Structure formats: C-alpha cells, structure tokens
Amino acid sequence: MRALVVEDDAIVAADLVAALQAAGFVADLAADGETAWFKGEVENYDLAILDLGLPRLDGLSVLRRWRAAGRDMPVLVLSARGDWTDKVEGIESGADDYLAKPFKMAELIARARGLVRRAAGHASPLLRIGRLTLDTRRLSATLDGATLRLSPLEFRCLDYLAHQPGRAVPAGEIAEHLYGIGEDGDVNAIEALIARLRRKLGAELIETQRGYGYRLAGNAA
Amino acid sequence: MSARSLRLRLLLAAAVAVLLAMTTAWFAMTWLFQRHLERRVADDLTRLALQLVAELSATPGGALTLAKPPADARFETPASGLYWQLTAGTERLRARALWDETLPLPVQSESARWTTRSAAGPFGQRVFLLERTVRPARQGRPVLVQVAQDAQTLRAARAEFGGELRLFLGLLWLVLSAAAAVQVQLGLRPLRRVREELQALQRNPTARLSAAHPREIQPLTGAINDLAAAREKDLLHARRRAADLAHSLKTPLAALAAQSRRARSAGAVDAADGLERAIAAVAAAVDAELARARVASVRRGPGCAAAALVAVEQVIGVIEHAELGAQRVFDVDVAPTVQLPLAPADLIELLGALLENAARYARRQVRVRAWQAPGATLLSVEDDGAGLDISAEQALLRGGRLDEAGPAHQGLGLAIVRELADATGAEMALDRASLGGLRVCLRWPAQAPGAP
Numbered sequence: 003m004r005a006l007v008v009e010d011d012a013i014v015a016a017d018l019v020a021a022l023q024a025a026g027f028v029a030d031l032a033a034d035g036e037t038a039w040f041k042g043e044v045e046n047y048d049l050a051i052l053d054l055g056l057p058r059l060d061g062l063s064v065l066r067r068w069r070a071a072g073r074d075m076p077v078l079v080l081s082a083r084g085d086w087t088d089k090v091e092g093i094e095s096g097a098d099d100y101l102a103k104p105f106k107m108a109e110l111i112a113r114a115r116g117l118v119r120r121a122a123g124h125a126s127p128l129l130r131i132g133r134l135t136l137d138t139r140r141l142s143a144t145l146d147g148a149t150l151r152l153s154p155l156e157f158r159c160l161d162y163l164a165h166q167p168g169r170a171v172p173a174g175e176i177a178e179h180l181y182g183i184g185e186d187g188d189v190n191a192i193e194a195l196i197a198r199l200r201r202k203l204g205a206e207l208i209e210t211q212r213g214y215g216y217r218l219a220g221n222a223a
Numbered sequence: 224m225s226a227r228s229l230r231l232r233l234l235l236a237a238a239v240a241v242l243l244a245m246t247t248a249w250f251a252m253t254w255l256f257q258r259h260l261e262r263r264v265a266d267d268l269t270r271l272a273l274q275l276v277a278e279l280s281a282t283p284g285g286a287l288t289l290a291k292p293p294a295d296a297r298f299e300t301p302a303s304g305l306y307w308q309l310t311a312g313t314e315r316l317r318a319r320a321l322w323d324e325t326l327p328l329p330v331q332s333e334s335a336r337w338t339t340r341s342a343a344g345p346f347g348q349r350v351f352l353l354e355r356t357v358r359p360a361r362q363g364r365p366v367l368v369q370v371a372q373d374a375q376t377l378r379a380a381r382a383e384f385g386g387e388l389r390l391f392l393g394l395l396w397l398v399l400s401a402a403a404a405v406q407v408q409l410g411l412r413p414l415r416r417v418r419e420e421l422q423a424l425q426r427n428p429t430a431r432l433s434a435a436h437p438r439e440i441q442p443l444t445g446a447i448n449d450l451a452a453a454r455e456k457d458l459l460h461a462r463r464r465a466a467d468l469a470h471s472l473k474t475p476l477a478a479l480a481a482q483s484r485r486a487r488s489a490g491a492v493d494a495a496d497g498l499e500r501a502i503a504a505v506a507a508a509v510d511a512e513l514a515r516a517r518v519a520s521v522r523r524g525p526g527c528a529a530a531a532l533v534a535v536e537q538v539i540g541v542i543e544h545a546e547l548g549a550q551r552v553f554d555v556d557v558a559p560t561v562q563l564p565l566a567p568a569d570l571i572e573l574l575g576a577l578l579e580n581a582a583r584y585a586r587r588q589v590r591v592r593a594w595q596a597p598g599a600t601l602l603s604v605e606d607d608g609a610g611l612d613i614s615a616e617q618a619l620l621r622g623g624r625l626d627e628a629g630p631a632h633q634g635l636g637l638a639i640v641r642e643l644a645d646a647t648g649a650e651m652a653l654d655r656a657s658l659g660g661l662r663v664c665l666r667w668p669a670q671a672p673g674a675p
Contacts, residue, residue, distance in 0.1 A: 011474050017481030055474075082473035084513065086575030087568045090537045099544050104476035104506050107484060113546060151536075153543030155550055181550070181587070190658075191587035191607070194554035201555075 003118055005029045005049040008038040008064065009080070010056050017107070018051060025111045035059025042068045047075045048118050051110070054081040054092070062095050069096035076117035080105065120154065131164050132220030134207060145203055155180060156199055159192075163208070163218045170211035229414075230407055237403030238396075245392040245399075253385045260377050261351065265339050268353040268370040271295065272337070275307055275370070281363050287316050302346045304373030311366040321345055326369045329354060333365055341374055349374040413437050417444060424451055462516045469509045469516070476502055476509070517572060518642040529567035531593040531602065532557040538574040539591075548582045554590040561593045563600055564667050565647045573643040577604045577663060580636030584608035588658055603664040605656030637663070 005027040009015035015031055022029040027049070032038035035056040042050060042064070050068075054061035065077055076098040081088060084102035092100050099113050120141050129136040135144045141157045143150045152160070162179050163171060173196075177188035196216055200208055207219050271293055278290040287309055292298065297305040298318040308326040309316040317325065324345030333356035344350030350371040357366050413436050420432045424447075431451060432444040480502050487495035535557055542548030563570055581589045585606035593602045640663065644651040649665040656662035 011478055013478035013481050014474065017478075017484060021484070082470045084510065085517065086538060086541070086571045089541045089575070090571055093541045093544055094537070097544075099546075100541065103473040104480050104502060107480070116546065151540060153539070153549065153553070155543070155552060188587060191552045194588055194590070195552040198552065198554060 003027050003048040004046065005051060005114065006032060006038065006041055006045070006047045007051050008032045008035075008056065008061065009051070009053045010034060011053075014053075014103075018110075021107045021111060022051075022114070025115070027114070033057075035061065035064045039064045039067050042073055042075075043071060049114055050075055050077045051114065052077055052079050052097075054079060054083065054088075062091065065092075065095045065097060076120070078110070078113055078117060080110075129161070129164050131218050132207075134160075134164075134203065134218070134220075136161055136164055145207075150202055152199075152202070156195065156202070159195055159199065160218070163216060164221060166217065167221050168217070170209075170214035170217045172215035175215070230411055233407045233410075234400075234404055237407065238400045241396050241399045241403065245396045249385070249388055249392050252388055253381060256384050256388075257377070257381050260380055261339065264351055264372055264377065265337075265353055268339075268351075268372060269337055271307065272353055272355075272368050272370045275309065276357055276359075276368055279309065279357070279359050279366065279368075281359050285364065287311050287314055287359075287366060289316055292318070302348075304348065304376065306345065306350070306369075306371045308369045308371075309366055310369070311364045326350070326352065326371050328367070333367065344371055344373070349378075351377060413440055417447075421447070458519075462519055465512060465516050469513045472505065472509050476506055514639050515642075518639065518646055527564055527566050527569075528562040529565060529570040530559070531561040531563050531570070532559050534563075534567060534570045534574055535578075535591050535593070538571060538578050541575070542578055542582050547579070550587075551582045551585050552588045553578075554588060557591060557593040561595055561600070563593065563602060569643070569647065573640060573647075573665075576636045576639040576643070580640070581606040581608075581661070581663075583636070584660060586660075590656070590658060598669050600667045600669070601664060603662055605658050605662035606660035607656070607658035608660035610655060610659070610661045640665075 003026065005022050007015060007018045007022065007029050009018060009031070010033050012033075015033065019029040019031055030041060030045070030047075032041050036058045038050075038052065038056065038061075039059060041047075052061050052065060056064070061079065061081070065079070068075075068077070077096065078099045078101060079092045079097040080101055080103060081092070082103045089100045098117050101110060101113065129138060133146050136157070137143065138161065141152070141154060143152050143157065143160060158180055159176060162176060173189045173192040176192050176195075180192075181188060196208055208216055209219050210216055274293050275289070278292070280288050280290060282288055289309070293307065295305060297303040298307060298320050300320055301322040303320045305318075306321050306326060307318045308321065310328065315325065322345075326344060327342045329340075334354070335356060337353055337355045339351065339353050342350060342352050344352070351374045352369060352371040354367060354369040357368055358364075359366060417432060417436065417440065420430075424430045424432065431448045434441075434444075436444050479498065483495045483498040483502065486498065532555070535555055539548070539553045539555070542551070543553070565573070578589065578591070581604050585608045588607045590605045591603070593600070595601075641651055644665050647667065649667045652664045652666070654662050654664070
C-alpha cells in the first residue's frame with residue numbers, strides 16, 4: 003500500500019513516515035503543496051495524509067485540485083486548526099477524515115487503515131439497483147447520476163439491502179449486520195436510519211413490507 | 224436618587240427657579256396691586272378734596288368758611304378713618320371725625336398740585352394723605368387742603384390680596400414643578416435608552432448603540448460607539464493573538480509527540496510517559512484556550528440567523544466521516560425553514576460540540592430537533608447512551624466553565640456548548656432523553672423588535 007505524507011514539519015513528517023512504514027505502508031513525503039499536488043496527480047496512492055498549513059499551496063487547495071482531476075484516493079486531513087468550520091470545509095472539499103494536531107499516532111494509523119480498508123476489497127465496485135448506483139470502492143452512491151452524501155453506516159445499510167434481492171429484510175437483521183450483536187433499542191435506530199435514507203433517496207426507493215421488513219425498490223430476485 | 228443624580232439636580236434647579244420666579248411675581252404683583260389701590264383711593268380723595276375746595280371761601284375779614292361740608296357720614300363720625308382739614312396760617316377747619324386731632328402738616332413747602340403721602344395720623348392711625356395748597360381769593364392767604372384715609376384698609380386689602388396670591392402662586396409652583404419633573408423625565412428618557420443599550424453593549428462587545436437617538440446626544444452615542452469599536456478591535460486582536468499562539472503550538476506539540484515516540488522506541492519509557500503526559504496537558508490547555516477564544520468572539524448579534532438544517536447536515540457529515548460517528552444513526556427532525564439566531568459559523572461550532580458529545584456517548588442513535596415555538600427557537604440533541612453523570616450535570620448547572628473540564632477533554636464538549644449558549648443568549652437545559660440518554664435543549668427567546 004502506498005501512502006503520500008504531505009507535511010512541512012520535518013520532525014512530524016519523519017515520524018509519520020516511520021509509523022506508516024512500520025504499519026506496512028510504503029510512504030512518500032511531500033514537504034509543500036505544489037510537490038504534493040504534482041505527486042498526487044502523477045502517482046497512484048492508496049492513501050494521502052495531508053497537512054493543511056503548507057508552504058507554496060495550502061492543503062485544501064491541493065485537495066480540491068486532486069478531486070477536480072478525478073484523484074479519488076482516501077485523504078486524511080491533519081490540521082492544527084480544530085474549528086468545526088474548518089472541519090466542515092475540509093470534508094466538503096473532499097477529505098475522507100479529519101484529525102487535529104497533536105494526534106496520537108495509534109489513532110492515525112487506525113484511521114488510515116480504516117480508510118484503505120473501506121476503499122478496497124471489492125472486485126466489482128459498482129452495484130446498480132434501478133436508479134441507484136452504489137460505488138463500493140468509494141463508499142459513495144448516486145441516484146439518477148447525482149451524488150448522494152451517505153455516512154458509512156447509511157452506505158452499509160444500503161449495501162446490505164442491495165445484496166438481498168427480492169427479499170424484505172427485517173430491522174433486527176439489519177441491526178445485527180451493522181452492529182454485530184443486536185441489542186434492545188436497535189430496531190428504533192434502524193427505523194431512524196431508514197427514515198434518514200428515505201429523506202436522502204426519496205421515500206419510494208426503500209419499500210416497507212409490513213410485518214417483514216425493508217427492501218430496495220427494483221431489487222428483484 | 225443620590226446627590227450626584229442628574230435628575231435630582233435638574234428637578235431641584237427647576238423647582239428653585241420656579242420658586243424664585245413665583246416669589247418675584249408675588250412681590251411685583253402685590254406692589255402693583257398696592258399702587259393700583261392707592262391710585263383709586265387718591266382719585267376718591269381728590270374728588271372729596273375738590274368738593275371741599277368748591278365750597279371753600281373766605282369772609283371779608285379773611286376767615287375761612289365752608290359753605291357746605293362734604294356729605295359723607297364718615298367725616299362726621301369721630302375716628303372713622305376718613306378726614307379732611309383746611310389750614311390757613313394758624314386758622315384750621317377740620318372734619319368732625321378728627322375730633323381734637325389734626326392731620327400732620329407737610330414737611331415741604333406748599334405744593335400747587337395734589338400730592339399723596341403716607342404719614343402718622345390721628346388716633347394713632349397711619350393715614351394715606353392727599354394735599355395741596357389753594358388760594359380761594361386772588362390776594363388771599365394760601366389754604367392747605369388735606370384729605371386723609373386710614374391706611375389700615377389699604378393694608379388689609381393688600382394683605383388679603385397677597386395671601387390669596389400666595390396660595391395661587393404656591394399652587395402654580397407645584398404645577399410648574401410637576402411639569403418640570405415631567406419635562407426632566409421626558410428629557411432624560413433617551414439617556415435611559417442609552418443606558419439600556421450600554422448594558423446590551425456590556426453583554427455583547429459586537430453590539431452598538433443605535434442611531435435612533437435625539438440629535439443632542441448623538442455625539443455622545445457616536446463617541447461611545449467609537450470607543451466600543453476600539454475596545455472590540457483590541458479584544459479581537461488579543462484573542463486572535465492568543466488563538467494564533469495556541470495554533471502555533473500544535474505542530475510543535477505534534478513534533479514533541481514524535482520525539483516522545485522516538486524516546487519510547489529507544490527504551491526511555493519513563494521519559495516518554497512523562498513527555499506524553501505533558502503533551503496531553505498542554506494540548507488540553509491549548510484546546511481550552513482556543514475554545515475560549517472562539518466562544519469569546521461569539522455573540523448574538525442583531526439580524527444573525529443561520530439555517531439550522533444546513534448546519535446540522537454539515538456537522539453530521541464531518542462526524543459521520545470520523546470513526547466516532549461512523550456507527551451512529553443521526554435522526555434529523557429539522558424543517559428547512561427553521562433559522563437559529565446566531566451566525567452560521569457560530570452555529571456550526573455549537574452543533575459540532577453538541578453533536579460530537581452526543582455521538583461520543585450514544586450507543587446507536589442521536590436525534591436532532593430544531594423548531595420554532597411561540598416566542599422562542601429551540602434546538603435539542605439527544606442520544607441513547609447512558610446519560611450524563613449526575614455530578615457532571617450538577618457542575619454544568621452550577622456554572623461549570625471550560626477550565627473545569629476534566630482530563631482528556633472530558634466534559635469540554637458540554638462546557639463549550641454551555642458557554643456558546645450563554646454567549647448567544649440561549650437557555651440550556653439538560654434532562655433525560657426519550658431515547659434513554661442525555662437530552663440537551665437550547666432555547667433562544669425571541670428578541671424584541673429593535674432590541675440591540
């Protein structure tokens with residue numbers, strides 16, 4: 003797995019590279035925004051760890067340029083700024099996760115692995131059910147071609163329903179799939195999750211089969 | 224009202240000024256009334272004196288004779304208060320009312336026109352006296368004609384008039400003083416508004432005094448606004464420097480953390496532990512300082528409004544991307560039209576602290592509601608976690624501050640929410656959520672139109 007570390011502080015950068023290498027990544031380093039943009043454009047990385055305060059070109063601009071050029075590797079943003087407005091701006095610019103400095107290296111490695119794991123492992127990344135398309139590599143979805151903003155949990159719920167063609171899935175089963183062990187009150191959480199998905203997708207895309215459960219419209223056996 | 228009260232000073236000044244005016248008016252009007260009375264009495268006495276002169280003649284021997292004395296009965300009643308007297312050398316004709324008394328002779332030489340004076344008269348009376356010298360025969364002796372009236376009647380009339388006038392002017396003084404009090408009240412009302420707006424300014428450094436003040440105090444409000452702007456600028460500058468300092472510490476802290484890991488891998492475990500504890504303490508202090516700086520810059524300004532749904536979805540979007548929120552279901556019940564009375568960036572900070580806290584303690588689900596109620600806008604966030612520890616709740620209700628947040632930021636989230644709520648004029652309530660965990664409810668009372 004290749005990771006690009008974009009950090010201008012030499013000590014932090016060296017520490018990041020060493021920790022990533024210890025975790026099994028092959029890490030490249032870029033110490034400024036211009037270099038980072040160039041490397042991200044021409045190389046294929048499985049992950050980028052991007053500091054926002056960079057010389058020559060700031061981190062958010064680098065991220066926007068990558069996304070505009072179709073570079074879709076997961077990006078973990080590191081920043082000294084921890085304001086929520088900055089976090090919102092980072093995520094809306096295309097970041098996949100956000101970690102404020104100073105960070106615990108174990109947490110950074112765990113998040114980096116999580117991002118890589120989520121983006122990999124699907125041989126056929128696109129799954130189409132009627133008007134809905136799920137990109138299992140990017141964990142994103144489109145409806146009639148328009149991108150939907152889904153949380154990982156929402157995506158996993160849709161993904162599970164999509165893999166149950168022609169069958170209504172009970173809320174308890176969805177909860178077991180999402181949470182591992184079902185507990186009292188999980189059904190309520192699943193109902194809230196379905197309600198939220200319906201608001202994003204449109205009410206008609208998730209059907210309720212009374213007494214049985216939920217299924218995606220057009221997902222025939 | 225203290226002695227330093229402007230209202231008291233103005234009221235006292237007005238009351239004293241009106242009292243002086245009333246007293247002067249009393250003296251002037253009483254004097255004018257007396258003059259008027261004396262002119263009327265002088266006219267009456269002149270008429271009587273002319274009757275005397277018309278009836279006056281001299282015998283061939285030069286003796287004075289009065290053909291017909293004036294008919295007024297008071298001339299015949301002793302000590303009646305109305306007297307006449309004719310004097311030619313040592314010869315003297317008198318009204319019977321004088322009995323054995325005489326009217327005082329003039330000090331000055333004879334006068335050819337009617338003159339009046341006040342003098343000590345008969346029977347111990349003070350008299351108002353009219354007199355002149357006439358010559359009944361061309362070659363005859365000059366005759367001093369005197370007609371007098373007891374001045375007591377004049378004094379009594381004047382005293383009666385003065386008493387009634389005093390009562391009237393006293394009432395007038397009360398009415399004018401009351402009018403002055405109303406005038407002072409009306410005149411100072413704009414200052415009361417200035418005071419109220421200054422109190423708002425004290426609560427909110429971004430507030431300013433409104434322009435809707437009388438022209439006369441606009442220079443004052445303008446100067447206060449300039450001062451407030453300068454103060455806010457200094458404050459912002461200081462806070463920005465504190466925030467910049469805090470931010471600038473974060474990368475060195477990350478570098479220190481790297482050194483700590485290096486030390487640990489080299490076997491210096493104790494040193495690494497100590498270093499990490501110090502880094503955690505500095506990081507917590509830096510975060511608290513940044514949060515405080517952030518909170519300090521947040522105020523509920525006039526016209527501030529942010530779409531609740533947009534901000535809620537933006538913040539949830541961030542939390543869902545983090546491991547913390549990736550497993551949580553966010554149940555959002557916010558109508559697109561709901562607006563919360565604070566700036567969008569401030570709302571995002573508040574929601575960030577609130578939702579991150581809820582996501583941290585939730586088991587599965589976080590519910591967000593925002594709605595407009597009569598007279599208030601409300602926002603509630605609840606989770607299905609274990610609920611807030613009662614001591615923490617008590618600490619928050621007691622007024623827990625950012626400084627009181629526990630180690631590793633425990634409690635910092637709600638402490639930030641509380642301070643943001645205070646700064647934006649919201650009331651914060653904690654109770655048991657219907658989902659089973661904690662419910663945090665913020666209520667922004669509607670601001671009166673035109674309130675600063």
